[in-house]
Amino acid sequence: MSAPTHTRPHPAITGGVGTRLPWWALALPTLAFIALFALILNPSEAHATTGGEPAVAQLVERAQQLLTLGR
Template sequence: MSAPTHTRPHPATPGGVGTRLPWWALALPTLAFVTLLALILHPSDAHAATGDPAMAHLVERVRDLLSR
């Protein structure tokens, strides 16, 4: 006895996928990138904002490494 085979009614269409991202899927990573970039470029603002000398020191080190 042989098993029946199932065939696809329509072949898969190659090309564009029709999915859309919500607005925050692009906005939140962009906001995080801009915030971190601002901390690297202006570490004096980071000193006042954090109050944590370890974090300010880390930002200074990253900025020094990137400016080489």
């Protein structure tokens, strides 16, 4: 016994594709690329932080403080 087949296309395919990206979906990666490219061209403009502790150590310390507050 054969099963009936569907000859109609899927409803999502019949309409035109109307996918539109928001303006920032293209603008933000473009700005990030330009900023990184500018740092490659002129690395003297890339200033390191001059604080006493590295940023990672400050981040870990802050995370520990937040975890102890939740107890």
